[in-house]
Amino acid sequence: MPTPTIATAGPRLAAIAETVAAGGRISDADALALLACTDLTLLGRLAEQCRFQRVPERRVTFIVDRNINYTNVCITRCKFCAFYRLPGDPAGYVLSHAEIFAKIDELRAQGGHQLLLQGGHHPELKIDWFEALFTAIKARYPDLHLHALSCSEIAHLARRSKLSLAETIRRLRVAGLDSIPGAGAEILDDRVRGVIAPYKESTASWLAVMREAHHQGIRTSATMMYGTVETDAEIVAHLHRLRDLQDETGGFVAFIPWAFQPASTELATATRRGAVEYLRILATSRIYLDNFDHLQASWVTQGEKIGQLALFFGADDMGSTMLEENVVSAAGCTFRLGRPELAHLIAAAGFTAALRDQRYQILGPA
Amino acid sequence: METADPRLREITAKVEAGERLSEADGITLFSSPDLNTLGALANRVRLARHGRACYFNVNRHLNPTNVCVYRCRFCGFRRDPGATGAYRMSIDDCLAAVAGAEELGITELHIVGGITPEADLDYYEPLLRALHAAHPSLHLKAFTAVEIAFFCRRHHLTHRACLERLIAAGLGSMPGGGAEIFAERVRASVCKEKAGADEWLAIHRVAHALGLRTNATMLYGHIETPAERVNHMARLRALQDETGGFQVFIPLAYHNENNPLAGEMTTAFDDLKTLAIARLFLDNFDHLKSFWVMHTPQLAQVALHYGVDDLDGTVTEERVTAAAGGRTAGHESKQELIDLIRAAGFEPVQRSTVYEELARY
Numbered sequence: 001m002p003t004p005t006i007a008t009a010g011p012r013l014a015a016i017a018e019t020v021a022a023g024g025r026i027s028d029a030d031a032l033a034l035l036a037c038t039d040l041t042l043l044g045r046l047a048e049q050c051r052f053q054r055v056p057e058r059r060v061t062f063i064v065d066r067n068i069n070y071t072n073v074c075i076t077r078c079k080f081c082a083f084y085r086l087p088g089d090p091a092g093y094v095l096s097h098a099e100i101f102a103k104i105d106e107l108r109a110q111g112g113h114q115l116l117l118q119g120g121h122h123p124e125l126k127i128d129w130f131e132a133l134f135t136a137i138k139a140r141y142p143d144l145h146l147h148a149l150s151c152s153e154i155a156h157l158a159r160r161s162k163l164s165l166a167e168t169i170r171r172l173r174v175a176g177l178d179s180i181p182g183a184g185a186e187i188l189d190d191r192v193r194g195v196i197a198p199y200k201e202s203t204a205s206w207l208a209v210m211r212e213a214h215h216q217g218i219r220t221s222a223t224m225m226y227g228t229v230e231t232d233a234e235i236v237a238h239l240h241r242l243r244d245l246q247d248e249t250g251g252f253v254a255f256i257p258w259a260f261q262p263a264s265t266e267l268a269t270a271t272r273r274g275a276v277e278y279l280r281i282l283a284t285s286r287i288y289l290d291n292f293d294h295l296q297a298s299w300v301t302q303g304e305k306i307g308q309l310a311l312f313f314g315a316d317d318m319g320s321t322m323l324e325e326n327v328v329s330a331a332g333c334t335f336r337l338g339r340p341e342l343a344h345l346i347a348a349a350g351f352t353a354a355l356r357d358q359r360y361q362i363l364g365p366a
Numbered sequence: 367m368e369t370a371d372p373r374l375r376e377i378t379a380k381v382e383a384g385e386r387l388s389e390a391d392g393i394t395l396f397s398s399p400d401l402n403t404l405g406a407l408a409n410r411v412r413l414a415r416h417g418r419a420c421y422f423n424v425n426r427h428l429n430p431t432n433v434c435v436y437r438c439r440f441c442g443f444r445r446d447p448g449a450t451g452a453y454r455m456s457i458d459d460c461l462a463a464v465a466g467a468e469e470l471g472i473t474e475l476h477i478v479g480g481i482t483p484e485a486d487l488d489y490y491e492p493l494l495r496a497l498h499a500a501h502p503s504l505h506l507k508a509f510t511a512v513e514i515a516f517f518c519r520r521h522h523l524t525h526r527a528c529l530e531r532l533i534a535a536g537l538g539s540m541p542g543g544g545a546e547i548f549a550e551r552v553r554a555s556v557c558k559e560k561a562g563a564d565e566w567l568a569i570h571r572v573a574h575a576l577g578l579r580t581n582a583t584m585l586y587g588h589i590e591t592p593a594e595r596v597n598h599m600a601r602l603r604a605l606q607d608e609t610g611g612f613q614v615f616i617p618l619a620y621h622n623e624n625n626p627l628a629g630e631m632t633t634a635f636d637d638l639k640t641l642a643i644a645r646l647f648l649d650n651f652d653h654l655k656s657f658w659v660m661h662t663p664q665l666a667q668v669a670l671h672y673g674v675d676d677l678d679g680t681v682t683e684e685r686v687t688a689a690a691g692g693r694t695a696g697h698e699s700k701q702e703l704i705d706l707i708r709a710a711g712f713e714p715v716q717r718s719t720v721y722e723e724l725a726r727y
Contacts, residue, residue, distance in 0.1 A: 038711040039406075039409075039671075040405075040668070040671040040711075041402040041403075041405035041406040041409060041671055041672070042402075042406065044401075044402040044405070045370075045402045045403065045406070048370070048402065058399075274664065274667045274706060274709040274710060275664035275665065275667050275668050276667050276668055276670075276671070276709060276710040276711065277709060279668065302664070303662065303664060304633070304634075305633070305634035305637070305661070305662050305664060305665040306634065306664050306665065306668070308633050308634045308635055309634045309635070309638070309665075309668060312401050312402055312635075344630065344633075345633055348630075348633040348635055348636065349633065349635040350399035350635070
């Protein structure tokens with residue numbers, strides 16, 4: 001029997017491989033074919049080629065940061081979420097400045113560069129609350145990078161504060177917002193959103209916030225949460241919308257696909273999807289998103305074994321140390337890796353580990 | 367096949383021509399960073415042997431005692447005689463643990479335990495007889511070669527005489543444990559009391575001559591070098607050429623908790639590379655297993671694309687890996703294994719201990 005190669009995997013994959021080798025762009029139909037590809041190592045090799053085209057060094061980066069979830073009070077009631085509490089629930093909280101500063105002090109003690117600040121869609125927190133918080137954080141920690149909120153938090157905040165999107169982002173930026181995480185994208189398709197997160201922002205709204213942020217010079221990342229009710233075609237539609245916006249603005253620094261974590265959520269009966277599917281989606285994303293520089297491994301949801309393997313399926317970044325993660329751990333996912341563990345995983349896979357900032361500038365060896 | 371690592375070209379050509387790899391080839395493979403090319407080669411061999419079939423069984427572990435007078439440094443399971451947590455199950459305890467196995471669909475008991483005068487043939491012969499009498503359809507896969515070597519010394523028996531007595535009591539086949547790494551340098555450091563490589567191999571040779579099928583393992587990821595791993599596989603390959611009695615090779619990933627050896631755990635890169643190289647090097651072994659309890663079910667699923675065709679089984683009540691920090695609590699349901707295999711794009715085949723096909727899903 002012949003060795004499975006790109007040429008023997010069928011004319012479609014051979015054509016995709018040629019496109020990739022020539023640095024060309026693959027179509028939506030090509031992406032669908034990749035998502036159905038049963039030859040995993042072949043897909044991995046194609047994705048590795050794309051990775052080294054974008055990031056030629058055998059280097060894998062990560063950032064030392066911590067999560068702070070300023071509130072768990074949320075009115076959007078997403079079915080995939082185990083973290084939120086409705087307004088009035090005794091287990092609901094909003095952190096004080098003092099509590100937030102204490103957490104930042106811990107981060108600084110560990111050499112952390114970035115604060116990832118996110119929370120629920122609290123009905124009473126308006127722009128002045130965020131302006132006061134961001135200003136206070138920046139006054140106290142001037143060189144701390146503030147990676148905060150998400151598209152849906154910002155859209156929610158604009159509505160609650162009766163401000164335009166542009167004005168909301170401008171005021172947050174002036175107060176200290178440095179970049180916006182890519183969370184809340186879930187699947188950028190309104191059929192899927194209608195099922196899993198009917199009260200969250202629409203696809204158009206998510207993209208509008210990102211577009212406006214990019215226009216104001218704020219770099220952002222983009223995510224995809226797969227594994228609920230979406231089809232392969234809807235995954236490709238998600239990637240398509242991101243690639244189009246990136247063509248327009250160039251403002252995305254990284255893409256992070258991750259698998260829905262079902263425990264303790266209303267979608268707890270969703271089919272358990274496996275590591276093979278994760279690696280296939282990761283590789284397809286790398287090959288399709290030819291205008292994204294960086295692809296992150298989601299060791300937080302996949303664990304350290306598959307998180308490391310992601311480096312052979314197109315990922316060039318291990319995300320962050322995620323000191324204090326509350327959201328996926330509420331859904332039964334409790335992987336924890338510190339700076340030495342991440343550096344070890346990277347080195348053991350034959351790559352050089354480096355620390356980066358949010359703009360993927362190298363800060364030094366990990 | 368195109369490869370990012372030019373050193374793999376010659377080896378690729380050998381694999382494609384069906385030629386046997388040398389130990390030097392094996393060492394080269396271990397030094398290559400090109401995991402996916404290795405995987406693609408191993409997958410080629412795997413598909414040629416088994417198509418898209420992936421084997422599993424429905425089994426239960428029984429560790430009758432954790433008392434062990436040996437002090438292997440990688441072990442978190444053993445207890446000194448009389449120490450807190452030390453146990454030895456009575457025959458009735460064992461029968462109670464196994465009660466109802468057939469109703470759960472279990473077809474195999476995997477029985478291994480510590481080395482102690484309290485668990486010699488006087489203990490195990492009646493135990494096997496009692497289990498066999500109570501569960502005539504259950505296959506009893508029992509005793510590593512290290513345990514057999516101990517029985518022989520304790521009762522002044524030849525390997526053959528010892529195995530004949532156990533077969534008469536109900537022994538159906540032997541697991542592959544206790545092989546660790548054959549190199550004397552490694553054994554002297556991590557498991558100096560254990561039977562040496564020559565005796566381990568001699569016992570399997572006799573078992574094969576008596577018609578017992580056996581398995582072979584390699585405990586990797588502690589102090590051994592890549593060359594020592596390759597040499598371990600070379601010695602297994604040589605015995606397999608002679609007897610053909612090995613069914614499957616099972617690389618076991620070192621776990622670092624609750625033992626004196628400590629150190630780092632293996633990573634997925636090393637796990638998959640070791641599996642893929644084993645598939646390429648051991649050209650006379652039918653099956654290659656990823657023991658998901660050690661590799662995690664997620665990695666075991668991916669490993670099906672890197673040469674693996676067997677995921678062990680449901681493994682009810684595994685204690686040895688768990689004692690050394692295994693994060694994957696024993697037991698996957700049969701349906702979970704079937705789903706895992708299907709989601710990887712392979713065809714689940716339930717097998718007996720000796721690889722007869724029982725059902726295809």
